[in-house]
Amino acid sequence: MASVTPRYAHPFLPVTRADLQARGWEQCDIIIVSGDAYVDHPAFGPVLIARFLEGRGFKVGIIPQPDWHSAEPFKALGKPRLFFGVAAGNLDSMLNRLTAQKKNRSEDQYSPGGRTNCRPDRASIVYAQRCREAFPDVPVVLGGIEASLRRIAHFDYWSEKVRRSILFDAKADLLVFGMGERPIWEIADRLHRGERIEDLKDIRGTAHLINDAAMKVIEADPAKRAADREKVVVLPSYEEVVADTRAFAVMSRDFQMETNPGNARPIVQRHGNRAIYMNPPARPLEDGAGLRPGETTTVAMDELYDLKLNRVPHPMYTERIPAYETVKHSVVLMRGCFGGCTFCSITEHEGRVIQSRSAQSVLREVREVRRMGDFRGTITDLGGPTANMYKLKCKSEDIESKCRKLSCVHPGVCENLQTDHGPLIDLMRQVRKEEGIKHVFIASGVRYDLAERSPEYVKELAAHHVGGQLSVAPEHVSPRVLEKMKKPGIESFERFQHMFACASEDAGKEQYDIAYFISGHPGSTLEDMVMLAQWLKEKGKRPRQVQDFIPTPMSVATAMYHTGLDPLKMEPVYTAKGLREKRLQKALLLYWNPEHWPLAREALRLAGREDLIGRGPNALVPPESAAEAARLRRTGDNAEADTGLSTNAWPRPVQPRPSGRSPGRTPRPGPRGRQ
Ligand code: SF4
Structure with missing residues (x-):
């Protein structure tokens, strides 16, 4: 070395x-x-x-x-x-x-x-x-x-x-x-x-292990109601959640309720004759330089970004490190997310309270990036877990510390949430004015339900911060799936799309939104995916960035996937489980690609939507060629044989429920701990 x-x-x-x-x-x-x-x-x-x-x-x-x-x-x-x-x-x-x-x-x-x-x-x-x-x-x-x-x-x-x-x-x-x-x-x-x-x-x-005697003391008088502030929350034991999916769903729900550092209680979970004991979550970092700069008992955001780092890989490496290439000229403005998307772990890991850097700290980092040997004037991202939550927060620290909601934007943006994009717009302008900076792009996902409240932000974004394509993540269009994801209704995305298109035109720019979608998410049936495919066709969209749902540890959506229950409501939720089912859902998102036509046809037949196989204007995929059809008749290689499911096995669509607004990004593996 x-x-x-x-x-x-x-x-x-x-x-x-x-x-x-x-x-x-x-x-x-x-x-x-x-x-x-x-x-x-x-x-x-x-x-x-x-x-x-x-x-x-x-x-x-x-x-x-x-x-x-x-x-x-x-x-x-x-x-x-x-x-x-x-x-x-x-x-x-x-x-x-x-x-x-x-x-x-x-x-x-x-x-x-x-x-x-x-x-x-x-x-x-x-x-x-x-x-x-x-x-x-x-x-x-x-x-x-x-x-x-x-x-x-x-x-x-x-x-x-x-x-x-x-x-x-x-x-x-x-x-x-x-x-x-x-x-x-x-x-x-x-x-x-x-x-x-x-x-x-x-x-x-922090968490540590405790012995049987200590656990018995807690179990003798556990927290039973939200009002039991001084007691410890006892989750169903490991053995119970292994044996019983309902107990697993209860564990997931009870755990989620103790994530606000302002009111969370300690949690324990028995594993055999020992248990894991979790203290409440750490308090968020202080914004900017903090209230008491230099005081070591607290930590502020600016301290982290003023640390002495070379911003390059250690010289022992001779090969490129892909994640570094993605982030080397990007600048983070904040951490945390109050979206609470059920499939994403950012809220669980980084917390729901937004912790923002000061403008001065951001500008100091921009100047450091400018000094990098390979910098050519383009900041590739000015963002964070989301593009537009900088300095957004609950209107009162007292209200925030008592709140037990899991999302500030679902269902609908909370009336206590301050959504002023002014500080962010100011900062975007300041970064653009820095010497040596030619372009400042926003590559982090834009929360369109928040952005649509700020026409000035959308204007600024479209005029100066998009390199031709803007990433947004509506994730689905079916109201019942969006409700399970805790995402806004698709109409919010459509409004934002319209605003962005108008703002781009006003700026004299030809640029587009690139929408991200998830297939196979809990709550999504083949019928929901057909609805999504039809929406894509109607809008002339051909998504290349398609994410097959991955049940990552501890998310609410993963609890749905494993248990078949929505832990927040304790009601049944449909889940595509086998890899084959997941592939069928994904094929409908990629219906426009000939490679996926065989699976898309199979999915349409299983969904009872053969009417969408054909050559008419509404069809999603063309029929099989004569040779292919003959082969299928000969081998009997049809959908039911492949999946082991009859068409009746797929749940019928239910009436859409009203859906609120929620976040706009997806947990893609990325350099900021996104999962
Ligand atoms: S009251 Fe509303 S804005 Fe405040 S923390 Fe709760 S959900 Fe978020």
């Missing part, structure tokens, strides 16, 4: 003993082990945490993508004084490797050369165990999105099993969930002050 080189503005975090010597260190205080390559850029979560701890005065080293087949590579930096911090990387390792069809992905976005063999499956567990083997007396702290979203019993799509909390398998001392800056700082600070890891049981945003 290469050592520190002088041509970079800041020394890289040590990755070898030579780097430690170069810094004059005998040992690290903390060593971060990550499943991603070491890219010294704020979009890489484990690196941001490492640099944050370094910024607070700790000696931090990093072991990126170690060979996990023995404990030796985990000794590369010697024994850390305080703890190992372990993360699978920016994505869950299973999601990183496998597609919705459970096939290997062709590329790992977070590895050099996009290579796919650089991390193990369930990396958090493997790494934690190897750290333990390397130095049995050193505390191990799990963090990152994989640990966070597997902290209670969860459905694992890739093994089709309900797995226990990851903390039991990893055998780590603590698990940090959600965004980790506040808890990891407190852990480091208290260990440094001489407390033992066993004593750190009260840190917000």
